[in-house]
Amino acid sequence: MQNCKKVTLRLRRCKHGMLSYYLDYYPAYRDKETMKSIRRESLGIYIYENPKNSRELSFNKCMKEKAEIIRCRRFEEIINERYSLYDKQKLNDSFVKYYEKESAKHNQKWIYVYKHFKNYVNGDCTFGEVNAELCRGFAEYLQESANSMRTGEKLSNNSVAGYWSTFRAFLRIAYRNKMISENINDFLERIEYETTVKDSLTLQEIYSLFNTDCKIDVLKRACLFSCLTGLRFSDVKALTWDMVKSFADGSKYLDFLAVKTTRQNIVPINDDVLNLMGKRSSGKVFKGLLYYMTQKTMQEWLRAAKIQKHITFHSLRHIIYSYSLRIRNLQDLFFRQVMV
Numbered sequence: 001m002q003n004c005k006k007v008t009l010r011l012r013r014c015k016h017g018m019l020s021y022y023l024d025y026y027p028a029y030r031d032k033e034t035m036k037s038i039r040r041e042s043l044g045i046y047i048y049e050n051p052k053n054s055r056e057l058s059f060n061k062c063m064k065e066k067a068e069i070i071r072c073r074r075f076e077e078i079i080n081e082r083y084s085l086y087d088k089q090k091l092n093d094s095f096v097k098y099y100e101k102e103s104a105k106h107n108q109k110w111i112y113v114y115k116h117f118k119n120y121v122n123g124d125c126t127f128g129e130v131n132a133e134l135c136r137g138f139a140e141y142l143q144e145s146a147n148s149m150r151t152g153e154k155l156s157n158n159s160v161a162g163y164w165s166t167f168r169a170f171l172r173i174a175y176r177n178k179m180i181s182e183n184i185n186d187f188l189e190r191i192e193y194e195t196t197v198k199d200s201l202t203l204q205e206i207y208s209l210f211n212t213d214c215k216i217d218v219l220k221r222a223c224l225f226s227c228l229t230g231l232r233f234s235d236v237k238a239l240t241w242d243m244v245k246s247f248a249d250g251s252k253y254l255d256f257l258a259v260k261t262t263r264q265n266i267v268p269i270n271d272d273v274l275n276l277m278g279k280r281s282s283g284k285v286f287k288g289l290l291y292y293m294t295q296k297t298m299q300e301w302l303r304a305a306k307i308q309k310h311i312t313f314h315s316l317r318h319i320i321y322s323y324s325l326r327i328r329n330l331q332d333l334f335f336r337q338v339m340v
Contacts, residue, residue: 004029007075009067014046021045021067023074041074043067090179091128096121098179102170107260108234113166116146130180132187135171139164139191150291161191199309200318201227203334212305219293220301221276222286226316228276228331229267233294233313234259239285244269244277268328272335 008024021043028039045067047060096118103114118124120141125134142160147153155163168185175183201209206227214220222236231239235258243256252274254267277285294313302311319330 004078007071007078009071011047013049017049018046019049021047021063023071029078043070045070092126094124095127095130096124098127098174099170102173109162109166109260110170112149113163113170115149116142116163117167119146127180130184132184135167135184135188138167139188143191151295157191157194158196161193164191198315198318199311200315201307201309201311203319205305205307205309206319206334208305208307209301212301214301214304215297216293218286218289219297221278222289223298223301223313223316225273225276225286226313227319228273228334229254229269229327230317231267232258232260232317233291235265236286237284237289237291240283241280241285244274244280244285270328270331270335273331 004025004027006026008026010022010024011019012022014020023041023043025039025041028037030037045063047063048056051057051060099114099117103110117138120138121129121134139160142155142163143157146155146160146163148155148159168188168190171180171184171188174180175185206224209220210224214223222233225231226233226236231254235256238259239254239256243254245253245255247253247268252269252271254265254269256265256267257263258265298311298313302309
């Protein structure tokens, strides 16, 4: 609101003999979330245009006082923001509620980190309590006490490093939006990732999976699809038939925004990969696909295919990179061998 200099309480006529209070901002201010320029704000407070008795007069007086309190509050916010002041009311507001709202704008990882933070502060903390010491304590909590919300196991070092990086990204947003008074990241250290060697499948092992029955058909098709397209589980689960497009020559491709990065992706697919997606309909491609399937059921399928490596759903997409082939070339190579 730093461009706004004046907030005026005004009335407009409504139906049924009522008047409505609204605030008039001059000049207009830009909303930080929607980025829209706002000149007027309806307060949802109504009074009688022509009060007929003492009760209605008293009601009008009470509502005017409430509207004036809001006007003063808005003007106070303008002054605080213009001069970078952080008033006592903001310091007493819930930091956790703000975090919950912000995390909902991002991916599942942000939500997990928010839930860990909420557990760490026992449900709530105010903006006034947020400082470097509290944040360092959260880092220690992630390293020593936090368990995975999916498996219940202790978080690995790399999971902790990723969660800590996400939390620091949230702190940057809070500082940029002037929700906290200092850039706390200046006083926090990174948690370094450990170098790990991750297993991936060979083409021969994918052939084995292709020829081995799986208890859940949609899981089998989704896994093979990820191997041959490089899509993450989140993108496979979110994929809809509207995202399947056609090139000028009639060949197909996927056009989607990645859930994790929100970046646009164009992934070519051949007819055999299209068959893995099942019969074309509406809505999601892999209907019924759930994350729990990638645990016990997927591991049983891997063992049935005589694969002893530690393979997760995320490991499946690495086949694309380990063979250094273009996606379409890998798809053609795979299905040529399958047909032999």
